[in-house]
Amino acid sequence: MKLEDKKRVLREMVLARRFEERCYQAYIERKIGGFLHLYPGQEACCFGVMEAARPGHDYVITGYRDHVHAIKCGSDPKEVMAELYGKETGSSKGRGGSMHIFDVKHRFMGGYALVGGPFPLAAGIGKGIQLKGGDEISICFLGDAANNQGTFHETLNMAALYKLPCLFICENNQYGIGTAIDRSTAVLDQFKRVCGYNIESAQCDGQDLDVVYEHARKAVDYVRSGKGPYFLELMTYRYRGHSMSDSRAYRTREEEELWKQRDPIFIVRDRLIDAKALTMDEFTHMEKDIDDYIENEVVKFAEESPEPNVADLEKYVLAD
């Protein structure tokens, strides 16, 4: 990745981090309701893969930890925040919430809240691409725990059988809600599980943007060239709990600290500083700029937007 691109991505990653941290604050203030699954710690996964893909052109689908994926596909952070606030100006007009961000014009096909639910939907999008003859690919981001659903196996079988242009990204953060992977899953290396379906796969460090990017480039090229599906496992960690009501009693503070030493943002930042493409001052300014933008534009927009009209309760149930 070129230094200038990396610098741009660093800014995007900081925005993603600050956005999520601001969501946390708004949740505590009870501005955001329901469930809230935050992304800090995993940023290199989404950004590394999407830098190798074509955001807004390739289709992306994911689970409920979806804010950052939507923004990387091209969603306006203001609309995503407004959705979390349940406002009419939100991505899904306040009908979806945190777990159901949609932005179809940017080909972000949604966040879904049934673990493993998006697998077959991603394959279907791949089938649609195959029928229509486009050069898009279908990218499905899910966590390791989704691989214990039947949809994982049913989908991988069909994706391989029909040679669908699907890239399955497994963000292995090692916990399914509050259960560690070694307590829920017989095979710890997720990429090994897809061998049984004759699907190309790889595993790599999910904290290092450069590593993710290089692996994703290979995977994206493979899928786009029509060779069929690919499964890429990224080893990562979520700093926060699964959702908000999570005491993190299932893991140690030491483990958390260990992972924070390999923070995906700091890895990029330090590499840019080493390459003399960035100074610490610049980075501090960048953070300040982003905080100002989030506060003065993103949160302000969400706060000031109107709520949906109750008279429209039954709008969007049926089309006809």
Add this chain to the structure above:
Amino acid sequence: MAEMMYWEGIQRAHDEEMARDPLVICMGEDIGVAGGTYKATKGLYEKYGPLRVIDTPISENGFSGLAIGASFIGVRPIVEIMSVNFAWLAMDQMFNSAAKVRYMSGGQLTAPVVFRSPGGTAHQLGAQHSARMEKVFMGIAGLRVVTPSNPKQAYGLLKSAIRSDDPVFINEHELMYNMKGEVPDEEYFHPLEGSEIARAGTDVTLFGYNISVHWCLKAAEILAKQYDISAEVVDLYSLAPLDRAGIKKSVSKTHRAVIAEEDEAPVGVGAEVIAIINEECFFELDAAPVRVHAALVPQPYNHKLEMAAIPDHEDVVNAVLKMFGKA
């Protein structure tokens, strides 16, 4: 107007729509090379090829989800689920993805998928191949449910379902695929909402859908000939939404209602129709509405037990006679 079989009407709808639009596809177990368990996709594999006539693995939830995903970007899949009993496995994708996506995306996405599946008691198929489940589907927001009672409806409802931007579940019946009936020669689109009067009458309304329309028609004939009772038969081909106006209109004319369903009574079509009657025209009633329905048992294998578990036209006749104090 040509006579054709129920399955031929379904096959014709597939063929016409697939010929018109290259993004109409069909998929399911054994529908391609094998031609379909009920012949509903006969000849399509040869005509449209394996990319559009897709033999799926036995993975109902998986291939239903695949169809839904494809529909997000403009594909119009027609999914055959070999038996409605297998559709239980696909309910996650049908309900959580197809039915809800339009709402939870604020109208950005819609899932124009057609799911077709036969249910009902055929010939000693046992507990896990004989169930009905229309009552489950008709309570899901965002899903349309229709159920054809004759070849014309089988053809016309599928045509309309394929063109609809909503997900549509078509409830068929294993015993009806070889039923013959008139189907228009020209292209015909049956409305997805409403009901139709299958036989006009003045003394009592018999509500049926799918196979039970035929019990009602037979019962109406017996009631007219042997008991001088004029029964109106209303065909509820749309179960979601139910035709409130049609139900009200007929009951306001006859003042009596019997609802016949092959399904078990709790939480079913009969219960729902009676609730609508209560809400729309309670004071028009001259007698309490009655349900004719299956026993609440897993469908037994033994033929005598099987027949005892489900109703038929005689049960409809008896319900009417009891209502008129003649039994």
